[in-house]
Amino acid sequence: MENENVNLTESTEVTEANSDKNKKKPINWKKEIISWAxxxxxxxxxxxxxxxxxxxxxxIVSGSMMPALTKDDHVIGNRLAYLFSxxxxxxxxxxxxxxxxxELYEIDPELTYCKDPDLGDTKACYHQNSEVYVKRIIGLPGEKIVIKGGLVYxxxxxxxxxxxxxxxxxxGDFGPFYVPEDCYFCMGDNRNGSNDARYWENDIDNPTDPDYDPDxxxxxxxxxxxxxxxxxxxPDMHWVEHYRYENEPTK
Incomplete structure (x- = not known):
């Protein structure tokens, strides 16, 4: 009888101990909020x-880079691509x-998509009042570029x-163009429908000014x-092709 009482007491103590373990601790809401913050x-x-x-x-808001990039395409660029090269x-x-x-913002400084009626070109805006173009590099620093019959020499x-x-x-025939140091000559792949370096001239300053620079x-x-x-x-997900020329142009 005495053994039964001892066992009963031990059983009760174990049950109470397990019950204490199963009790949930109150949530510290302050700590939770700070953690989530x-x-x-x-x-x-x-x-x-x-x-x-x-x-x-x-x-992309136009077709000047077709077929590589078309209107309404969304493209991700690598900002670190030229960090070491x-x-x-x-x-x-x-x-x-x-x-x-x-001058593009004199009428509406809150433009989200940069659309200038005189340009109608591939332009992409990643935030207000900042205009970004997408083109392909054709000419490198120090090079002479001449376009004859649409072909680039x-x-x-x-x-x-x-x-x-x-x-x-x-x-079309264009040039010659002499690419300055640390600069690049860029054109669109849709060459007949692209406003690019062939047409980017200084047309807002006075041409009679001795310091006028058309380039x-x-x-x-x-x-x-x-x-x-x-x-x-x-939906048309794929890597953007950056063409590499097997034979670089030489004199």
Whole structure:
């Protein structure tokens, strides 16, 4: 009988101990709120870092880069692509339109999509009052560019630049253009429907001014390159092709 009482007491103590373990501790709401606040802040900082330092998103608003990029395409660019290397011929880049664009905002400074009636070109805006173009690099710093019958000749080469990414046969004669140091000569793949370096002239200053430079806005400075186009987002998701020329133009 005495053993039964001992066992009963031990059983009761074990049950009570298990019951204490199963009891839920009260939630410390202050601690929970602080923890979630820290997570939200970290996520926000990471998002800002990624979008401002690592990648750039742009929407194509015309067909001047067809067939590589078409109207309404959404493209992600790599902002770090040229951190340790220089842009190459054939790269598709996001850059600031070389020509002064203050006049584009005189009517409506709150424009979200930059549409200038005199340009009608591939332009993408990643935030208000900032105009971004998407083009392919054709001419490198120090090169001479001449376009004859739509074909590009670099440094007086006898053979024109091979451009298999062009859908239609380009037209027109342009140049010569002399690309300055740290600058690039850029054109659209839809050569007959692209407003690019062939047409970017200084047309807002007085041509009679002795300091007038007709090529002031023609070339893209390396510092104005925002990113290298990398990926088209769904539904037509694929990597953006950056053409590499087997035989670089020579004299």
């Amino acid at each position: 820290i997570i939200v802040v970290i996520a926000f900082v990471l998002a800002i870092f990624i979008t401002e330092v690592v990648i750039m998103k742009a929407e 220089d842009p190459q011929r054939g790269d598709v880049i996001f850059f600031e339109y070389p020509k002064s664009y203050k 670099i440094n007086d080469a006898e053979v024109p630049l091979d451009e298999p990414y062009l859908r239609n046969k380009p037209k 002031r806005f023609r070339y893209v400075h390396k510092d104005k390159i925002y990113a290298k186009a990398a990926l088209k987002t769904p």
